[in-house]
Amino acid sequence: MELSEDAKFVDRVSEFVVAYDFEVYDIIGTITWFREHRIIMYSIVGLYLFSIYFGLKWMKHRPAYTLTRPLIFWNIGLALFSIICTLRGIPEALYNFSKPDRTFQVICVGLPHNYATSFWALLLVLSKVVEFGDTAFIILRKQKLIALHWFHHAATLWMCWIGYEYYETTGRAFFVNAFVHSFMYSYYALKAMKIKIPRKISQALTTLQIVQLTLGMYIASATMYFLAQGRPCRMHFETVCMGGIIIGVFLVLFVRFYIDSYSLKNKIKKI
Structure with missing residues (x-):
């Protein structure tokens, strides 16, 4: 299986962003490792589902843990990581969309x-x-x-791992x-701090998730259109088809969650 053109032609310095030394890594070697060790991803997902099942059983007759401070730091850490990923990923996207x-x-x-874009994309995969x-x-x-x-x-995690492969x-x-x-x-961190947040903020976050998923469906549809x-x-068939199906399921579930949580009918029931 050939490596993509992106993996073969990556400039350390380009006109849209400069990669720091720590962001320069062996892209081809890492891609090869991901391809040869997909079983690790399946094992992690299996262990995750296994832990959920037995974790719920284990906690059934035990008192809930508070974990307020760890939860605050956990969410702050993931928020800061996400902000850095956003800042490092935007320049290349803006450059390519200008063509x-x-x-x-x-x-x-x-x-x-x-390299900078690739490095933070890799970290985002691992963050899943x-x-x-x-x-x-x-x-x-x-x-x-x-x-x-x-x-x-x-x-x-499945989509991100395959996408990086x-x-x-x-x-x-x-x-x-x-x-x-x-x-x-950031929202979860503020909630963990017991800061009162308007319900509209939560609604806006769910809307943002739906917009993100709609963009994903647009990309999958556009890919099929170009192929037709x-x-x-150079999008791979497995990614387009399976990714499109999963994103479609996500979209349906999030829309359903939005309706159940924020619809007028639901608000009346709560009153």
């Missing part, structure tokens, strides 16, 4: 590329394993664990996810 036929360029061609800790806090604090939460975490051009849109998480984890036109597109 003619920008949608095709970004989705199917996506050159030029930079770390974010499983969100579920641990929910279980230990005996909060309600909805299917949307654990399915979203497990499937997101094929080093997809659209992976450079990772900053969109980081941007959403910047607000999301016979235009060369």
Whole structure:
């Protein structure tokens, strides 16, 4: 299996962002490692689901842990990480979107590329394993664990891992996810601090998630459109099809969650 053009032609310094020394790494070697060790990802997801099942059983007859201080630092850490990812990912995206036929360029061609963008995209993939800790806090604090939460975490790791394996051009849109998480984890940190936050903020965050997923569906649809036109597109079939299905499921679940949580009918019931 050939490595993508992005992996072969990565400039350390380009006109849109300068990569720091620590951001320069062996991209081809890392991609190869991901491809040869996909079983690790499946094992992590399996262990995650296993831990959820037995964690809920273990906490069933135990008092809830408070964990206020650890939760505050946890969310602040993830918020800061997401902000950095956003700032490092935006310059390359803006540069590529400034070109003619920008949608095709970004989705199917996506050159030029930079070490800084690649490095933080890789860290974002790895952060999806770390974010499983969100579920641990929910279980230990005996909060309600909805299917949307654990399915979203497990499937997101799957998509990100596969996307990095094929080093997809659209992976450079990772900053969109980081941007959403910047607000999301900041919101969770403030809630953990017992700061009263208007319900409209929570509603706006869910709306932001839906917008992100709608963008993902647009990318999948645009890829299929370009392929139907016979235009060369280096997005991999597995990523487009399976990723599109998962994002579609996410979108339905988030819209349903939005309606259940914020619809007028639901508000009347609560009154």
